[in-house]
Amino acid sequence: MMNPDEIHTGQSESEGGWFYRMIYIEPQVFETLTGESGRWFTEVVKQDPRAARQLSQLLGALWHSQDSLTIDGLMLSLIDSLRPHSRVAHKAADEPAHRFEVVKRYLRDNYSRTLTLDELAALVSLSPYHFLRTFKSQLHVTPHQMLMAIRLSEAKRMLGLGMPAAQVAQSTGLTDQAHLTRAFSHRYGVTPVRYQKQVYPNR
Numbered sequence: 298m299m300n301p302d303e304i305h306t307g308q309s310e311s312e313g314g315w316f317y318r319m320i321y322i323e324p325q326v327f328e329t330l331t332g333e334s335g336r337w338f339t340e341v342v343k344q345d346p347r348a349a350r351q352l353s354q355l356l357g358a359l360w361h362s363q364d365s366l367t368i369d370g371l372m373l374s375l376i377d378s379l380r381p382h383s384r385v386a387h388k389a390a391d392e393p394a395h396r397f398e399v400v401k402r403y404l405r406d407n408y409s410r411t412l413t414l415d416e417l418a419a420l421v422s423l424s425p426y427h428f429l430r431t432f433k434s435q436l437h438v439t440p441h442q443m444l445m446a447i448r449l450s451e452a453k454r455m456l457g458l459g460m461p462a463a464q465v466a467q468s469t470g471l472t473d474q475a476h477l478t479r480a481f482s483h484r485y486g487v488t489p490v491r492y493q494k495q496v497y498p499n500r
Contacts, residue, residue: 298338298382318356320375330372336383343382353380397432404440408447409470412442449484452477456493465489492498 301324328334355375363367379389399420404412417440418428433439438446448469455465474489481489 298343298379299341300337303363312404318353318360320356320359322372322376326372327376330369331376333385335378338379338383340382345382348382350379354475397435400432401441401443404444405447408451409468411470412440412444445480446484449481452489453485453492454483456489457496459493460488462493 324334327336352375355371355378357370357377359371361370361417400417403417403420411424414425414429418425421428423448429439447473452465452469452471453466456462460468462477463474466472466474469477471477478488478490481487481492485492487495
């Protein structure tokens, strides 16, 4: 259970790999369905076999549903099953994390070019040292790690559209195709070329 903008990988825990279901719920969708805002997961992993089975069944039903009313009902059931594992954020306690929203938007808007620590720190009026420490403390990653996650997510999207890997590397601010291959393989467990052949077989 991960909160928005928390970076993670799908790396396998064993040589045999694994199968899993996932769902990304946009905060706006959550607010529209429940009328609540500011709810956050408190733990990434929770051992609860009964809840896991229930979630798996709900995700399976969502996957096969076509009717919007059915989907909304299933989504509410899914959110209800997750509610015991989350809390409502208190504004005062979570204000520092919210302070970095401008930095996250800036990273997304400028991922294709070289960015500096001084440049990012200036966005929130902090010294580079204090900015780096506070950013990592609040978001559990460095600005560079978040930037790379954004770049590789964009690379994945571009590859899915059929863009050549060398052009993808240049468009996402990576050094060259070799850099893209190393970073993409490390994050997704497959090379860019192989991924593209899987999702865009005409390439």
